[in-house]
Every structure is written in C-alpha cells, then in structure tokens.
Amino acid sequence: MYYILSHQIIMKYHITSVVLILAVLTVPSFGWDGNAKTTRYWDCCKPSCAWPDNVPTGGAVNSCLKDGYNLAPPNARNICGGGGGPGGPNFVCTNQQPFSIGDILYAFSASNVECCTCYELQFTDTALAGKTMITQVINKGGDLGQNHFDIQIPGGGLGIFDGCTPQYGSWSGGERYGGVSSAAQCNNLPEQVRGGCFWRFNDFRNADNPNVNFRRINCPSALVDRSNCRA
Missing domain, CATH: 1.10.287 (Helix Hairpins)
Structure with missing residues (x-):
C-alpha cells in the first residue's frame, strides 16, 4: 500500500x-492508529491491571498464586511490591504466555493505555514483515514511552522487577534486559514457561524489538478467556 x-x-x-x-x-x-515500538519482558509480577481499581469496566485481570495456575484474590499483594489484603502474594498467571493460532500471534503486553484494551499489531521489520499479532494490555510501566508495547515473553528479561526468583526459587533467564539469547537457553527456565520461551524463537522468529503499525480492536475470546478482562 x-x-x-x-x-x-x-x-x-x-x-x-x-x-x-x-x-x-x-x-x-x-486504517492504522500509528507506529509503535515493541520490547519484551517476563518478570512474573502481578499485572497492574489485576488490581480492580485499575480496570474501568469488567473484571480485573486474573493473577495467580505461586504455582502460576490457581487464581489469587484480586486485592492480594503483589510479589513485586504493593499492598493489599490477605491471600497473596500474587504472580502473573502461567497461561498469560504468548501463543499462536494458525498464522496469527497472540500475546499479553504492558503499555501505557487503558487496561484490558486489545490491539492489532502489524510488523514492519524484516524478520516478521506482514505478520500480525493480537495483544491485550494487562500491565503498565513507568519506563514505557508513548506507542510502546512491552510483550510478555518468558525468558524475555526481568526488566525493573524480579518476581521470578521468589516464585521458582531460582531464575536462569539470561540478561536482565533482553533475557535469553538462544532457544537452547529456554531449557534453563522452569518447565511451566518454556513453551512461551520457545515460541519466541519459533513463531516470533527471534525478532529483536520489532516495529509495528497498530490499531485498537475488540478483544478476541482467545485472550479474554485467559485474562478474564475485557475493556
């Protein structure tokens, strides 16, 4: 075009x-809202959109107990800091890893937009040119700029916080920013999150912070069923 x-x-x-x-x-x-950059992270922390007060409509994003599967009370404290009631600490749920359905990539991300909104991303860089991702924003971050999607990918780097070491007892996730550097290193991660790590090197073609066109869309059930939140 x-x-x-x-x-x-x-x-x-x-x-x-x-x-x-x-x-x-x-x-x-x-037909696109603009251009954006992407980065990657996986810090195991409770997503900020899991706090009910941060979600304008609908239910808050699911967060989980230490096992990554059983749901935690919405207002229980975050493993990465933050107050709350009993029942915690809370972690990100294991099923909020990226996945693919056919040729479409799906992922959860952090961005400074309204909680639980969904966006279609069209990659413009060589490695993924023409590929499409649907992402739901379930987290926010003070280190994120405008038009910036920080995609949740296990082994993608802890970033500012580290909720993974207290969740798993140890964490061999590569560099603090950037994470693991090869698919072989995915085997160093806990078994529960290896699938999302391998997804990066297979479906995501190990793209390194690719640029995208983006536009807001209605959230598909493939993401809402995992997050429990629809804007």
Whole structure:
C-alpha cells in the first residue's frame, strides 16, 4: 500500500522531491492508529491491571498464586511490591504466555493505555514483515514511552522487577534486559514457561524489538478467556 499510495500522489501532483516521497513512505497505512515500538519482558509480577481499581469496566485481570495456575484474590499483594489484603502474594498467571493460532500471534503486553484494551499489531521489520499479532494490555510501566508495547515473553528479561526468583526459587533467564539469547537457553527456565520461551524463537522468529503499525480492536475470546478482562 505504501508504494501504490506514493505512486498515485506523484502522478497526480507531479511531486518530485525525494524528501516528500520518503515522508509518504514512512507514515502508517490507512486504517492504522500509528507506529509503535515493541520490547519484551517476563518478570512474573502481578499485572497492574489485576488490581480492580485499575480496570474501568469488567473484571480485573486474573493473577495467580505461586504455582502460576490457581487464581489469587484480586486485592492480594503483589510479589513485586504493593499492598493489599490477605491471600497473596500474587504472580502473573502461567497461561498469560504468548501463543499462536494458525498464522496469527497472540500475546499479553504492558503499555501505557487503558487496561484490558486489545490491539492489532502489524510488523514492519524484516524478520516478521506482514505478520500480525493480537495483544491485550494487562500491565503498565513507568519506563514505557508513548506507542510502546512491552510483550510478555518468558525468558524475555526481568526488566525493573524480579518476581521470578521468589516464585521458582531460582531464575536462569539470561540478561536482565533482553533475557535469553538462544532457544537452547529456554531449557534453563522452569518447565511451566518454556513453551512461551520457545515460541519466541519459533513463531516470533527471534525478532529483536520489532516495529509495528497498530490499531485498537475488540478483544478476541482467545485472550479474554485467559485474562478474564475485557475493556
């Protein structure tokens, strides 16, 4: 679409400036809200959208007890800090790893937008060009910029917090930022989250913080069934 659009403008208005042509080529396609960057992380912490007060409508995002499967009380404290009632500490649920259905990638992410909203991401970088991801935002972060999706991928790097060591007793997840560097290192992670780690090197093609076009969409049941939250 970029090149067709550019060609039409050039033919109609006789634009010859290289600067103007490049400007047209770098704007997002029609129908997209804008461009965004992506990063990756997995810190095992209770997502911020699991606090009921952070969710404007519907139920809060599920968070789990230490086993990663049994649901924790919504207001129980976060393993990574934060108050709350009894029943904790809370961790991210194991089923909030990324997965694929056919050619479509699905994942949960952190971003400074409304809790539980969903976005279609179209990758524009070489490794994933033309691939589509549907992501639901279940977390926020003070280190996130505008138009930024931090995708939850086990072994993707702890980032600021470390809820994984107290959850599993130890954590061999590679570098603090960036995580593991090879598929073989996924075997060093707890068995419960290895699938999401291997997903990065297989379905996600080990793309390194790829850029995307993005637009808000209605949340599919494939994600809502795992998060329990719909904006």
